[in-house]
Amino acid sequence: MATAREVAEKAERDDIRSRWLLSTPALLIVFLAALGPLLIVVVYSFLTPGNYGDVKWQFSTDPWVSVLFERDVFDDTLSFATAYLSIFWRSVSLSLATTLLTLILGFPTAYFIATRPDHRRDIWLFLITIPFWTNLLIRTFAMQQVLRNDGIVNSVLQLLGITDHPVQLMYTNFAVLAGMVYVFLPLMVLPLYASMEKIDFRLVEAGYDLYATRFQVLRRIIIPLVTPGIVAGSILVFIPSLGAYVTPRVLGGGTNLMIGNLIELQFGQGRNWPLGAALSITLMAIVMMALLFYVRNTTRSDGAHG
Amino acid sequence: MANRFDVRRQNGFVSVAMLCFFLLYLPIATLVVYAFNDNDSVVIWKGFSLRWFHIAWNNALVIESSIRSFQIAAVAAVLATITATMAALATTRTKPYPGLTLKYAFINQPLMVPEIVTAVALLIVFSRIKIWTGYSGLGYLVAAHTAFCIPFAYLPIRARLESMDLSLETAAADLYATKWKTFRHVTLPLLWPGILAGLMLAFVVSLDDVVITEFVKSGGQDTLPTYMLGQLRRTVTPEVNAISTAFLVLSIGIVTAFFFISRKRT
Numbered sequence: 332m333a334t335a336r337e338v339a340e341k342a343e344r345d346d347i348r349s350r351w352l353l354s355t356p357a358l359l360i361v362f363l364a365a366l367g368p369l370l371i372v373v374v375y376s377f378l379t380p381g382n383y384g385d386v387k388w389q390f391s392t393d394p395w396v397s398v399l400f401e402r403d404v405f406d407d408t409l410s411f412a413t414a415y416l417s418i419f420w421r422s423v424s425l426s427l428a429t430t431l432l433t434l435i436l437g438f439p440t441a442y443f444i445a446t447r448p449d450h451r452r453d454i455w456l457f458l459i460t461i462p463f464w465t466n467l468l469i470r471t472f473a474m475q476q477v478l479r480n481d482g483i484v485n486s487v488l489q490l491l492g493i494t495d496h497p498v499q500l501m502y503t504n505f506a507v508l509a510g511m512v513y514v515f516l517p518l519m520v521l522p523l524y525a526s527m528e529k530i531d532f533r534l535v536e537a538g539y540d541l542y543a544t545r546f547q548v549l550r551r552i553i554i555p556l557v558t559p560g561i562v563a564g565s566i567l568v569f570i571p572s573l574g575a576y577v578t579p580r581v582l583g584g585g586t587n588l589m590i591g592n593l594i595e596l597q598f599g600q601g602r603n604w605p606l607g608a609a610l611s612i613t614l615m616a617i618v619m620m621a622l623l624f625y626v627r628n629t630t631r632s633d634g635a636h637g
Numbered sequence: 638m639a640n641r642f643d644v645r646r647q648n649g650f651v652s653v654a655m656l657c658f659f660l661l662y663l664p665i666a667t668l669v670v671y672a673f674n675d676n677d678s679v680v681i682w683k684g685f686s687l688r689w690f691h692i693a694w695n696n697a698l699v700i701e702s703s704i705r706s707f708q709i710a711a712v713a714a715v716l717a718t719i720t721a722t723m724a725a726l727a728t729t730r731t732k733p734y735p736g737l738t739l740k741y742a743f744i745n746q747p748l749m750v751p752e753i754v755t756a757v758a759l760l761i762v763f764s765r766i767k768i769w770t771g772y773s774g775l776g777y778l779v780a781a782h783t784a785f786c787i788p789f790a791y792l793p794i795r796a797r798l799e800s801m802d803l804s805l806e807t808a809a810a811d812l813y814a815t816k817w818k819t820f821r822h823v824t825l826p827l828l829w830p831g832i833l834a835g836l837m838l839a840f841v842v843s844l845d846d847v848v849i850t851e852f853v854k855s856g857g858q859d860t861l862p863t864y865m866l867g868q869l870r871r872t873v874t875p876e877v878n879a880i881s882t883a884f885l886v887l888s889i890g891i892v893t894a895f896f897f898i899s900r901k902r903t
Contacts, residue, residue, distance in 0.1 A: 347734050353727035357720040357787050358743050364784035365747045368758035375761055385764070436657050439647070443654035446645040457896055462661050464892045466845045468862050469881045472869060473664035476671070476878075481681075483667060516661065535644045549647055574751025576848050581869055591753040591848075598757055598852070608761070611754045618751055 369615075376608035384602045394605035398613055415593065415610075422589040423617070425504065426572035429511040430565050433519040436512070437564065441523035442553075445530070456524065463517035471581045474510045475501065478582070502584035510582040511572050518571070519564040526560030527553075559629060566625045570618050590614050669885065672878035689879040698864060699880060706844055706860040709775060713782035714790070714839035720783075721790035721839075722832055726824075729798040747785040755785065756852035763853055773855040781853050782843045789842045790835035797831025830898055837895045841888060 333341075376394050378386040400412055444455040462470060477483050480497040488494050500506055530553065538548045554561075576591035583589070588596075590610065597607030675686030693699050721744075728740050747755065763777045805827070809819040847862040854863060861884065868877050 346731070350727040350731065350734070351736070354724040354740055357724035357791070358740065360716075360720060360780070360784050361743055361746055361787055364759065364780040365750070365755055366743065368762040369750065369754070371762055372754070372758045436653065436660075439650035439653035440657040442647065442650050453896075458658060459661075460896070461889055461892060462665065464841055464845075465665065465888050466862060466881075466884055468845075468847050468865055469668070469884060470664065472865070472873075472877065472881060473668040475869070476667055477664045483663070513660070513664065516657070520657075532644055539644055545647055553647075570749075570751065574753050576753045577866070581866075591751070594753055594757060598760060604761065607757055611757055614751055615754050618749070622749060 372608045372611055376605055376612055378605045380603045380605050382602075384598070384604060386604050391605070394603075394609040397606055398609050418588050418593050419590060419613075421504070421587070422573055422591075425508055425511065425589065426569050426575075428508055429515060429572045430519075430569045432508070432512045433516050433568050434561065434565065437516055437519035437523055438561075441520045441527050441560075444520075444524050445527035459517050459520050459524075463521070467514055468577055468581075470514050471510055471578050474506075474513050475581055478506050478509065501582065502587065504583070504587055506582040507579045507587055507589070510578040511575060514578055515568045515572060518567040522563040522567060523557065523560040526557045526563075530556050562625060562628050566621060569621055573617060573621075574614060665885070668878055669882050671875055672882040674875050674878075677874055689875040690883070693876050693879045693883070696876070698859070699861070702859045702861045702864040705775070705858065706862070709778050709782055709860060710840050710843040712779050713786050713843045714836055716779070716783045717786035717839045718790045718794075718832060718836040721787050721835060722794050722828070724787075725791055725794040725798055729795055730801075730803055744791050745788050748788045752785075752848040755781075756849045759849065760852040767855070775858065777853050777855075778850060778858065778860075781849050782846065785846070785849065786839035786843050790839040793834040793838065794828065794831040797828055797834075801827055833898055834895060837891055837898075841891055844888075 375386055377390055377392065379389040379391045379393070381387050397412060398415060400410060440459075444452055444459070447455055478500040479485070480499065480501070482500075484500060485494075485497045488498060489496075500509075534552055534556070535548055538552050543551065573589075574591050575589055576595065579587060579589040579592055583592075591614075594607050594610045594614070597603045597610065601607070671682070672689060673685050673687065674682055675688065676683035724740070724744055728737060728744075731737075759777075759781050763781075767773050767777075801824075805823050806819050809823045814822070845862065846860075847866055850860050851863050851866065854860070859867070861880070865877060865880060
C-alpha cells in the first residue's frame with residue numbers, strides 16, 4: 332500500500348514530467364534554430380577561411396587575433412587593427428548616444444502619458460505603439476526620405492534661410508544616429524511609462540509641502556522612483572542599437588559601418604567566415620555584459636525594496 | 638490642461654512630448670503622402686494619383702514576395718503560438734521545479750542575442766544542411782521565423798495564465814472532468830485572449846523581419862521586406878512608398894485589433 336505521502340510525491344513527479352513534455356517542442360525549436368547554431372559560430376571562429384566563402388576544417392586562432400590586430404604583410408609584426416577598432420568604437424559611441432537621446436526625448440514623453448487622465452492614456456500609448464509595430468525597414472526608409480538632399484529637413488533649412496545649398500545629411504554618422512533614435516524611441520518610452528504609471532504622487536505633494544522646487548522634485552523624487560524603467564529602457568535601446576544592421580546600411584551608406592555591417596561583409600564580399608564568426612561572438616559578449624549589468628542592477632534594487 | 642498648481646506638472650515636458658509625437662509621425666506621414674504622388678520622384682509633388690499603387694499591384698515580384706511573406710508568417714506564427722502555449726502551460730502556476738529557470742532562459746534566448754548574430758549563425762548551419770540534404774525550400778525560413786517568434790507568442794500567453802488562478806480548474810476536476818476536458822472547456826476559453834494576442838504579435842514580428850530572412854533565404858525566396866531592402870539600393874520611385882503604405886495600413890490594422898483585444902481584458 333502506498334502511503335498518502337508517496338502518492339503525493341508520485342503526483343508531483345508526474346506533474347513535472349508532463350511539464351517537461353509540454354515544453355519540449357518550444358525548447359527544441361529554439362535550440363535547433365537559434366541557440367544551437369550560436370554554439371557552432373563559436374567553433375567556426377577557430378577555423379581557417381575557405382577560398383570561396385565557408386571554411387576549411389583547420390584549427391586557427393587567426394580570426395581572433397585579427398579582431399584586434401593587423402599582421403604586417405612584410406615583417407609579420409602585429410599592430411592594432413585600427414579599421415575594426417574604429418568600427419567598434421563608432422558602434423558603441425553611436426549606441427550610447429542613441430540611448431542618451433532617446434532618454435532625453437522619451438522621459439518627458441512617458442511622463443506626459445503617465446500623467447494624462449486614465450481614459451486618455453490608452454490613446455497616447457497607442458500612438459507610441461503604432462510606430463513600434465511598423466516595419467523597421469519602412470521607418471528607416473521614411474527617415475531616408477526626410478534626410479535626403481531634397482528632403483523635408485533640407486527644404487525647411489533653405490526656406491528659413493539657414494543655408495542656401497542642401498546640407499549633406501544622408502550617409503553621415505548623423506543620419507545613422509537620427510535613424511536609430513527614431514527607430515528605437517518607442518523601446519525607451521514603453522518601459523519608462525510602465526514605471527511612471529506606478530508613481531505615488533502623494534510623495535511629490537509631500538516634496539512640495541517641504542518647499543522643494545519642481546526641479547528638486549524631479550531629481551530627488553521622480554527620477555529615483557523610475558530608475559528601474561530608465562535602466563530597462565536603456566538596455567532595450569542599447570542592445571539593438573549595437574547590433575543594428577538595417578539602419579546603418581540604409582542611412583550610413585558604405586562608409587559609416589557598424590559592427591553588424593562589418594559582420595555581414597565577412598560573410599559576403601570579405602569571404603572570411605571565421606573572422607565574421609569571431610566578430611559575432613565579440614558583439615554578443617558586449618551585449619551579455621550589458622545584460623549582466625542590467626540583471627545586477629535590478630536584483631539590487633529589488634533587494635533594497637524587499 | 639495642467640494648471641500652474643498641478644503637482645504633476647514639470648516645466649517643458651509637454652512641449653518635448655509633443656515634439657516627440659511630431660517627430661515620430663513626420664517621416665511616416667511624408668512617406669504616405671508621396672505614395673500618392675503623380676510623379677517619378679519621391680520628393681517633387683505633382684498631383685494626386687493612385688498610379689504607383691497600380692504599378693506595385695501589377696509588379697509580379699511584389700505580389701510574389703508578399704504572398705511568400707504571408708505564407709511564412711502564417712505558418713511560423715501558428716507553430717510558434719502552439720508550442721509557446723504548451724510551454725507557457727508548463728512554466729506557470731507551479732512552484733519552482735528543477736529546470737524552470739533554464740526553460741525561461743531558453744525560450745527568451747532569441748530576444749537577447751542581436752539579430753545579426755542569429756542570422757549569421759543560421760547562415761552557417763543552414764548552408765551546411767543545404768549541401769548535405771539538397772533541400773533548399775522555405776522550410777529553413779519557417780524554422781528560423783518560428784524560433785524567434787516563440788518568445789513573442791510566449792509573453793502574452795504567460796501573462797494571461799499568471800492572472801488566472803487554479804480554482805476553476807480544480808472545480809472542474811472535482812466534478813470529474815478529465816484533464817483534457819478541463820483544458821478544453823475551462824482553461825482554453827479563459828486563455829484564448831492571451832493566445833490570440835500571442836498569435837498576432839508573432840505574425841507581425843515574422844512579417845517585419847529583414848535581417849534573419851536576408852541571410853537565410855535561398856535564391857528567389859525574397860519576402861516583401863527583403864525585396865524592399867534590395868530596391869532601396871536603386872533610385873527609389875514612389876512605388877516603394879506605395880508598397881510601404883499598404884504594409885503600414887496592414888500593420889496598423891493588426892495592432893489596432895491587438896489593442897482592442899487586450900483593452901477589453903483590463
